Amino acid sequence: MNPQISLPRQHGGQPNFGSVPSRSRSEGLRMPRFFKRLFKFPQMDFEMAIWEMTRLIIAPKKVFRSIYYHTKNTWHRPDxxxxxxxxxxxxLTSLGWGLAYADxxxxxxxIMAVFIFGHFLAVSLLVATAAYFLVGxxxxxGVPGLPGRRRGLFVAPGDTEQLEFGYCFDVSIxxxxxIWVFLYVVQFILMPVIARDAYVSVFFGNxxxxxxxxxxxxITFLGYNALPFLHHTELLLSPLLVFAVLWVITLVADYDLPKHLAPVLWAGAGLRHGV
Structure with a gap:
């Protein structure tokens, strides 16, 4: 399934998560295109979304290369x-977890509400907000004497070196x-196996x-690495070392993450602690 990718416009304004009108400043701020299309389902490109999902596991770099061309002169994709x-x-996965482990x-x-609005949307917004200020x-x-130049939430037309909040949200989701694939689907399927009291279960679960x-x-690194005006984005890979060290520690301590951590993470959703 290959989406149709169009070439970017060479001229014209640059739409954003919070777009600025290109006619005159007196018109004020228009409603962001993302919110304009929030309920216009016929205009949404679900085929492109499915294509991105299939590539995020096997070839995530291609996803962020295509966003700029698909959205025409903006890094954020207001879809x-x-x-x-x-x-x-x-x-769907919350139904599975609920039927199996909820009372x-x-x-x-x-569980549905916590999975969608808590785990996914709230966490993605928090990560996007932190990245918008810290990464930017x-x-x-930047400018002389400062570590980086702060970019406004509303991008001025024609400014190609602006970190858009909408793009940060695109990267986070x-x-x-x-996370959904491995911890909501694969973990659910393998939970009867990886939650056993055996070192092999601990190894595969952790x-x-x-x-x-x-x-x-x-994927977060690849998302920001695709922006040509950001530098030293390899610093975003540093958490990998922390996660690897923690993984080794849990194996040495024989601490089963699926058995102990999953009930804690999902406890707020109303799951039994006997997961």
């Missing part, structure tokens, strides 16, 4: 199709996809967390 699609997948219908609905300040082109978090870091 909520990926968010809707991943939320739908989380809805009652009410707690199953609570530390890794941006795409980095969450492998490696699952390392793989999920490692993918999150790598």
């Amino acid at each position: 909520p199709s990926f968010t809707y699609l991943l939320s739908f997948f989380l809805l 009652g219908v009410g707690r199953t609905f609570r 300040q530390i890794l941006g082109p 795409r980095a969450f996809f492998p 490696s699952l967390y390392l793989l999920a978090l490692g993918y999150y870091v790598v």
